[in-house]
Amino acid sequence: MQRDLHAMSATEYDLVVVGGGITGASVAWDAALRGLKVALLEKDDFAHATTAGSSKLVHGGLRYLVNGELKLVRESLRERRRWENNAPHMVHPLPFVLPTYGWGMSGPIVMSIGLALYDLLSFDRNWLSDDDKKLPGFKRLSKGKALDLVPSLPREGLTGAMLYYDCQMFAPERLCLECIEGAVEYGADAANYAEVTGFDSEAAMGNGVRIKGITVSDRLTGETHRVRGKVVVNAAGPWADKLMGFADDTPARRLIRSKGIHIITRALTGENALAIKSKIGGHFFVIPWRGHTIIGTTDTVFEEEPDKAGVTEKDIADFLRVVNDGLPGLNLKRADVLHFYVGLRPLVDTTPQVAGEDGKKDSYNASRAAEVYDHAPEEAIEGLVSAIGGKWTTSRHLAEQVVDLALKKLGKTAKCETHCTPVYGGEIGRLKSFIARAKLRHAHLPGDVVENLVAFYGSRIDEVLTTATERQGESEELLRRLGPNVAEIGAQVVHAVRHEMARHLADVVFRRTGLGTLGHPGPDVIAHAAELMRRELGWDETVTAREIAETTRAFDTQSASKAAA
Structure with missing residues (x-):
């Protein structure tokens, strides 16, 4: 999986997906499996926000029964089973x-x-x-x-x-990445740190407009690109209404x-x-x-x-x-x-239904149901579809509905396959047996290291370990633990850079591995990971120190003054 915005700007896509959380990842995966040419763009790192910030649950929503949302509960329970089947190492x-x-x-x-x-x-x-x-x-x-x-x-x-x-999920940010990797495997292009700053549009019939692409700022180089697409999908999660504002100053949907x-x-x-x-x-x-x-x-x-x-x-x-x-x-x-x-x-604002007695918004009792919104009928904006609201568990089904609508707009037909297709790394069979065989196959590694590798990469474990032998003289170092009390090894860091688009130390610590998801793993572990990334990305001492400092700050609470700023 490689990042190439120059190549993306030279390609016309059927579908351009904005947002690299689980909704955007699921849309890209579904669309790619159905044969569409897909681009996925994320302004930060993949799965950096709501997707990683969940309770790690894949659940039916027992409390939604109190609100009479039987349809949502049934949908969630069906999707729970599908995640168990398609991501057996993760759910x-x-x-x-x-x-x-x-x-x-x-x-x-x-x-x-x-x-x-x-x-x-x-x-x-x-x-x-x-x-x-x-x-x-x-x-x-x-x-x-x-x-x-x-x-x-x-x-x-x-x-x-x-x-x-x-x-529950072992690592929601990894499961999201596996959906993106699955999309890329089937021909999609993806880029993180690619911020959409506007729509490329033209006049349509009547008083409307047609979206024909997006403007993208490369946050790593400062360059600006235009990516063309016949349909643009807004899957920006908590930023979805902000993205809508690029097309209409007063968007018809609020969050x-x-x-x-x-x-x-x-x-x-x-x-x-x-x-x-x-x-x-x-x-x-x-x-x-x-x-x-x-x-x-x-x-x-x-x-x-x-x-x-x-x-x-x-x-x-x-x-x-x-x-x-x-x-x-x-x-x-x-x-x-x-x-x-x-x-x-990101909850769909259905005011006044979710207004509390004091007139303020009530997020606790707001529905977790999602909405697929076509901007053409109400706002005369053709070529833009927004996926709003929803929950982790039902993200695959939400994506199915989005791609169904996109295909209709494109005048194409293709059946959804994500309900019965393993995610990237999900072709395992019985998990317990797979782990046992992996331990036998990699008897030179400690058992807890192998178990951790299976949990994060599933059936792709050998691809990660092969990274340790890609360059002469690296194998012994990259197969060692990053620290005495962690199960992660150096090959995971290098693999994240070479094959998973990790560009910052925080990408590896929080989203490509589990190094930082239980708390600070220790200065030596952070420094070891940073050194491996320095060699791969050519960082100098100043950049390396900055990456360590920024990653370390992520373990600190936010100051009250910053929160109010």
Whole structure:
């Protein structure tokens, strides 16, 4: 996968996709599989924002049942199964404990009815070839069993718990990248650090305009390019309305940006996740992940520019109060927070339906349903389609609808194939067997290193290890760990630069590997990765120091003054 904006500017595409998060990645993957000539452009690094800032869940949305969104729940549950099938190294079953209190809406009878409906809507959940991926139906737990599993649960009014199953991703940013790599494998072109600054348009019939391409600023070189496309897809997530503004000063669709922070701490709940409701802050999840625990998420309207989103010390303190209210037995303190991150959910603004009683926007109760919006009928802008809203789990299906519309505009027909096609790295079969064979094949590597490689690259593990032998004399160094306490090896850094378009140290630390996703891995590890990138990209000492400093700052909270700026 190589970055070449000069070549892209000399090509006419069927589809130009703006946005390298999971929506744009899924659109590009779907369209490329259907034989369209596709370009994908991202202003930062792929998966750098909302896609990486999720709760790592692939789930049906149990709480959407309360809002009567049965169609969305069914769609999500169907897509959950498809992600399990198509990305078996990335998407895994996750048991949830849901405590019950009293005999009302939070009691066992109501919860049993809701979960029975949830299981009914996921009737196809076990249409899987790998038995290890199959999800049992829910079951009721006694109060004693609930406390055995989760001793920190508040005991007053506790009547037991429900145990049900959803799924989680090992690394959402990697799964997004694999969709892009799959698109490129089928002929798509992609570029990160390529910011769209405007549309290239011409007058159309009547008073309308036709979009025939985009203007792109190369953020690495400062050059400007024009990329031509018959249809442009706006998949810019939290920036989608900003992109619409390039075509119309008053776009017909608006967004609510919901800010969600997560904190990462030590392992707290064994193998079980928790769904907890706090009296002062709504519900949150406590999720086991990579030997640690993710707690999330907040859900507040963010009205600043999306580029300014960050985590402040106040954000963490406020969220810890919510967590300790819901699970007082944890008694978490600031020192327990090993890492944190933020994401902005782009929700379709359907005012007044989502207006709170005080007239303010309400992101918590806003629907997570997506919209595919054709700008031609209402705004007389031909050649522009926006994919707005949605959630990680349903991104593949959203992309299918986008490409269906694009094909209609192009006067072409082709069936969607992403529902039954493994992602790049997903051709595995039974995961447990694949890991065992990989360990035998690479017995010269430690077992945890091989497991980590399979988790990140799936069936493409050998391609990554081949990178270590591409140049004479590199093999021994690149097969060593980047540090004594990490599973990542040097070959992953070099592979990210040579074959995955990594251009900054943060790209490798946070999105091509898992080096920084659990917190700071240590100065020596960061320096080792930076040195490998320096050799590949020809950085001098000044650039290398700057890359290390900028990556290190990403582990710090945002100052209050910066957040308000």
